[in-house]
Amino acid sequence: MHNAITWFEIPATDFSRAVGFYSTILAQAIREDDFMGIPHGFFAADQRGVGGAIVAPHDATPASGGTLIYINAGQELEQIVARIAPAGGTVVLDKTPIGPQGWMAIFIDTEGNRIGLHQPAAN
DSSP: OOOSOOEEEEEOSSHHHHHHHHHHHHTSOOEEEEETTEEEEEOOOOTTSOEEEEEOOSSOOOOSSSOOOEEEOTTOHHHHHHHHTTTTOEEEEEEEEOGGGOEEEEEEOTTSOEEEEEEOOOO
């Protein structure tokens, strides 16, 4: 296995609000489409990377406990964290060093999901 994770989904109760939030904090477009009758907002990913989407299914509920995923912040962690509160989210853990792995931060999005950000150490 190249990656332990191959796909992730972030549930949203207000799909448009969630897409707007992630577009704002990541400073990139979230492509919207319908997949299997469910609205999806697709995060950018290349063929070898792990992909994911914001989804609005009938059977998923946003949560601040449970599984924690980390979105790749590249070298932009501080800038992304600075955009979270103005976009309607809450920073739970500001930029924090994690040794040779780089830095992390954790936030609660507009839907109530607890999400992490990871910035790898510069090579």
